[in-house]
Amino acid sequence: MTTPDADRQITVSSWNEWDPLRHVILGVADGACFPVSEPAIAYDPPDDPAYAGKRGRLPQELVDRANEELDNVAAILRRRGVRVDRPTPIDFARPVVTPDFEHPSMLGCMPARDVLLTVGSEVLEATMSYRSRWFEYLAYRPLLQRYFEADPRMRHSAAPRPRLTAASYKPDYFATSIADFDKIISKADALDFVTTEEEPLFDAADVARCGRDLFVQHGFTTNLKGVDWLRRHFPDHRVHKVNFRNDPDPVHIDCSLVPLRPGLVLANPSRPIVMEPGKEKLFERNGWEVVMAAKPAHDRQMPLCYYSVWLSMNFLILDPKTVIAEETEVHQNEQLSRLGFEVITVPFRHVYAFGGSLHCATADVHREGPCVDYFPRQ
Numbered sequence: 001m002t003t004p005d006a007d008r009q010i011t012v013s014s015w016n017e018w019d020p021l022r023h024v025i026l027g028v029a030d031g032a033c034f035p036v037s038e039p040a041i042a043y044d045p046p047d048d049p050a051y052a053g054k055r056g057r058l059p060q061e062l063v064d065r066a067n068e069e070l071d072n073v074a075a076i077l078r079r080r081g082v083r084v085d086r087p088t089p090i091d092f093a094r095p096v097v098t099p100d101f102e103h104p105s106m107l108g109c110m111p112a113r114d115v116l117l118t119v120g121s122e123v124l125e126a127t128m129s130y131r132s133r134w135f136e137y138l139a140y141r142p143l144l145q146r147y148f149e150a151d152p153r154m155r156h157s158a159a160p161r162p163r164l165t166a167a168s169y170k171p172d173y174f175a176t177s178i179a180d181f182d183k184i185i186s187k188a189d190a191l192d193f194v195t196t197e198e199e200p201l202f203d204a205a206d207v208a209r210c211g212r213d214l215f216v217q218h219g220f221t222t223n224l225k226g227v228d229w230l231r232r233h234f235p236d237h238r239v240h241k242v243n244f245r246n247d248p249d250p251v252h253i254d255c256s257l258v259p260l261r262p263g264l265v266l267a268n269p270s271r272p273i274v275m276e277p278g279k280e281k282l283f284e285r286n287g288w289e290v291v292m293a294a295k296p297a298h299d300r301q302m303p304l305c306y307y308s309v310w311l312s313m314n315f316l317i318l319d320p321k322t323v324i325a326e327e328t329e330v331h332q333n334e335q336l337s338r339l340g341f342e343v344i345t346v347p348f349r350h351v352y353a354f355g356g357s358l359h360c361a362t363a364d365v366h367r368e369g370p371c372v373d374y375f376p377r378q
């Protein structure tokens with residue numbers, strides 16, 4: 001086995017969202033497909049009639065524009081000495097077929113954050129909970145294999161593949177339109193989510209890492225069994241289940257609760273946090289300040305983007321004094337400057353339709369620094 005020179009320096013290690021970033025995976029837009037409704041999620045037709053009912057690959061000009069923005073971020077990070085690796089797309093237009101289900105196509109490999117959870121020297125492939133995302137990990141396997149060969153301490157693991165039969169979803173959860181926010185919010189506030197407790201389910205992006213403490217959003221993509229699975233899998237960590245009220249799409253924590261640096265966390269002012277009983281004051285008790293995020297600069301999301309305008313909170317922290325953020329999210333970026341960050345701004349809105357902004361688009365491989373206990377008072 002020969003290790004390429006560029007791989008000799010590879011270290012897999014990342015314990016939190018803010019320590020100095022040395023190596024990251026950044027998604028690519030190639031081959032991404034129109035999403036197709038499935039039991040886990042009902043997509044409303046896109047506003048633009050040109051895209052209504054479309055299936056298969058997204059138009060090449062959208063892919064090219066997104067890739068331009070992604071490549072620019074890669075170049076900026078590399079200039080700053082961060083190693084940037086890119087996934088290898090598979091043929092996402094092919095159907096997903098297992099003995100238990102069939103779905104007409106996959107999504108793509110832009111949002112690396114959703115699939116890969118790095119905790120210390122381990123990269124864990126999440127179960128995922130959408131049928132369309134069952135095989136997404138394959139796009140990251142070439143990289144994970146290289147890291148495994150290069151870093152003898154790296155641990156590569158995969159959570160049990162879920163079966164995702166009809167038993168994993170509540171039938172007709174989205175019988176009303178997904179735009180029927182009030183109905184969905186009242187169900188979600190009662191912790192009645194689309195996924196059942198048939199089997200452990202979690203997406204990697206439901207986890208926010210703060211050293212010994214992992215905050216895990218319980219919602220559409222992560223169920224209670226998924227939280228329990230993570231708790232058992234990381235016995236040296238404290239896994240905190242969190243819910244957010246008033247969220248019509250409780251999917252992925254990184255537009256709702258964003259740790260900025262030791263002692264400072266950004267929260268979504270329209271989605272009150274519900275901590276587990278006895279943990280309501282965890283941040284305050286440990287001297288952490290909870291700051292409400294600035295209001296989004298946009299009141300409409302980009303065409304074909306199914307996430308909310310709170311992608312404004314979805315920047316990437318490069319070190320405790322520097323973030324890279326979408327240039328038009330001006331209110332959020334001003335707030336970050338006031339909080340003492342240097343904000344590097346980049347165009348990134350054409351990437352939104354491919355699964356989010358800069359935090360979604362990336363997965364940590366290496367951040368300097370050890371595992372620290374930031375919450376000694378539990």
Ligand code: ARG
Binds near residue numbers: 205
């Ligand atoms: N649910 C979030 C919102 O719309 C989107 C989170 C996207 N994050 C991700 N890692 N793909 O507010």
